[in-house]
Amino acid sequence: MRSFLRLLSAERLKLAKSRFRWLLPASPLLAAVVGLLSNPPAGAPPRVEFAVVLSGMSFLHAMLLLPILTGILASVVCRYEHAGGGWKLLLSMPVTRPQLYAAKYALIALHLAAVQALFGALAAAVFYVRGFEGPLPWDMLLQSAAGGWIASLPLAALQLGVSLAWSSFAAPLAVNVVFTLPNILIVNSADVGPYYPWAQPLLAMVPRDGETFGALGLPLESLTVTVLGSFIVFLAGGLLYFQRKDI
């Protein structure tokens, strides 16, 4: 555990000075703009009104930008190793491959958590700025932000695996976009939506008491199975591959 934490802090140092971190707040900020401009149906109770606003914020963020950001992060954490022959340097040090894999994965997950926390905070700000009545619906916000985080973890595992395998920076991103774009159609399908890993962040982020169509508003259980299943498959696949890879 100690050596894992040391690795994590070394990884953090490499990323701390990277320009990529400026990409992180982009999507939540864009979502906040959407939240400020959207028009909730008049006359509904404030909680439902806010749910509609939150859905609007989630759409752009979780359908496209969050999955793509996950891929970018995975590419970024591997970038410096691919560019400078760093795999040899790292792996000829006293660290095991699963430790290194875990450190890279943890770094992606932590950054995604920060993005989702910012999203939650900005959604709360939208709630106050637009002057919704009543108390802030904490449960709804928390479920949306945390749900989006958890649902993006399997994608992070897959993208980390792909990024480890390909030394190119752009190729893993292309894979990511190719799988993310169909989201636009798939979230409308109640048949495919629940089983498509790339659609899960959006399905998890849209408030349960908002609108219901297509795959939206499905019971949490079906999401859990897809997210957990794909997480195990993608993580195990990436780890097995990395363990056997010739450096």
Place this chain on the structure above:
Amino acid sequence: MSEWIIQTKDLCKSYRGRLAVDHVNLNIARGEIYGFLGPNGAGKTTTIRMLLGLIKPTRGSVEIFGKSLKREKLHILRKIGSLVEYPSYYGHLTAVENLEAIRRILDVPKTRIAQVLETVGLTKDAKRPVKGFSLGMKQRLGIAAALLGEPEMLILDEPTNGLDPSGILEIRELIKAMPKQHGITVLVSSHLLSEVEQMASTVGIIRQGRMVFQDTIESLRRQSEGSISVAVSEPEEALLALLRMGFRGKLENGRIALERTDDQSVARIVKALVEQNHAVYRVEEKRKSLEELFLQIVGEGGGA
């Protein structure tokens, strides 16, 4: 066995059925500088990657510090510093930050960073981003990184590749100081004998995946010692006379070629030839350079 720091037994690595490393038995003793030589593509880097556990051998075993690399990899790697092929660095970080990233993994005191920068002479440039470094400086930073964990063994793969003469000299002086000043055993690979012969005490020569020579540099020098070539008026008769006296030699292009001969023997040969009324036209020493010998070893058939 005595103090072998690294010992490999019948180490093999095959790629698609072709043996890139073919039953290599490497023996490296404590405190020496071992020059690992061979042309490009002979299997040096593949062997080194196996020593560092970056790739798994197809067959054979690696023992380092008397322990099996397979079973005690982390323990062994903690005591090895390495630089494989080209230096690894994070260009957007400064020299100090690069070393700090490695220091956090190795868990050594922060003071080590200043020490290793001093050792490789980069103290002045410590705060500059590494992407602005020259290749020689990057190479020195790579060696600094390898030294950070106070290793007992240093593995350097082609550390002078691509450097200019002054850069080569700097790295060479740095490596030469390792056993003396820090008690570190060094394995240094190169495709040029001339680069290694001035610092290595032992050399191993690998050719098409096979070890074709492994001994001290003196032994290699002895093999390259010259022969004496004598031009006389009647070479056949003269050679017979010399063979009768117990010298070893043969006729080569109408001249007598005598193997490894000291000054006194040469004096006796000339005296004998003159006394037997042969006209001695020329007495020449023919030296094979180490480089020629190296090329000969490397160029020979696989059976050597």
